[in-house]
């Protein structure tokens with residue numbers, strides 16, 4: 344299968360598994376990814392890690408060989424398929440981490456941008472090179488990249504199609520941190536920094552940030568007031584505050 348889903352301890356792990364094509368995203372692979380994300384959403388995993396098979400690539404983008412000579416309407420449907428599939432990552436009940444273990448170009452970087460977090464091997468290289476093919480990004484890159492790195496850097500990356508090294512990606516906030524050693528193990532160690540907290544409360548925090556990015560400061564603050572009030576209604580908030588008062592470690596139960 345071009346997409347593998349496995350469980351490692353408390354985490355779901357999705358592997359892009361077409362190493363001979365640097366894990367390029369064929370349309371069938373994107374459909375398969377969508378089905379696997381539905382499985383993850385219905386599971387009790389406390390986080391999702393995405394990684395590429397092989398030594399070289401996280402994912403080298405859309406399968407260029409498949410994109411040629413298609414009717415325009417199919418291209419539009421293709422963009423919508425990619426966008427809708429990657430949008431599932433935003434709606435997962437658990438945070439997701441793109442473990443960028445090599446090249447992440449085009450659609451490969453776009454899938455990483457749809458994850459909650461991105462971390463990268465020091466040797467990783469990233470970019471949105473669509474312009475070099477006479478195209479522009481179609482799987483969310485023009486919208487998510489400026490939200491992550493700001494419009495000036497997004498314009499530069501998308502209009503020049505340049506490749507950036509992992510260190511620059513960290514400097515501009517495209518990835519949160521650089522990792523050493525086994526990439527999956529490093530991803531799991533990173534995910535353990537949030538996976539002990541309440542999943543519904545983690546979701547409220549993600550929702551407040553993502554919805555706030557799409558609106559004015561005033562509306563965003565209203566969203567925050569509503570969602571932070573909602574967090575008080577969880578059993579986990581009761582538990583967290585009781586544990587503080589009793590000087591013990593909280594035991595969150597996702598309620």
Ligand code: DAK
Pocket residue numbers: 363364365367403404405406407408410417418419420421422446448449450451472473476478479480481482
């Ligand atoms: N698609 C298909 N095959 C790919 C591929 C890709 N994106 N990337 C690599 N491969 C294949 C190569 O063709 C080669 O296969 P063989 O020739 O051996 O059969 C094999 O993987 C190994 O690649 P290389 O020999 O090129 O490996 P190198 O280490 O020399 O170079 C590289 C690595 C990542 C620098 C190079 O492979 C490369 O430049 N790859 C292409 C990167 C890229 O341009 N990605 C696509 C960006 S565009 C849409 C709108 C927009 C889009 C999609 C849909 N709609 C409106 C529907 C845009 C999508 C994009 O992602």
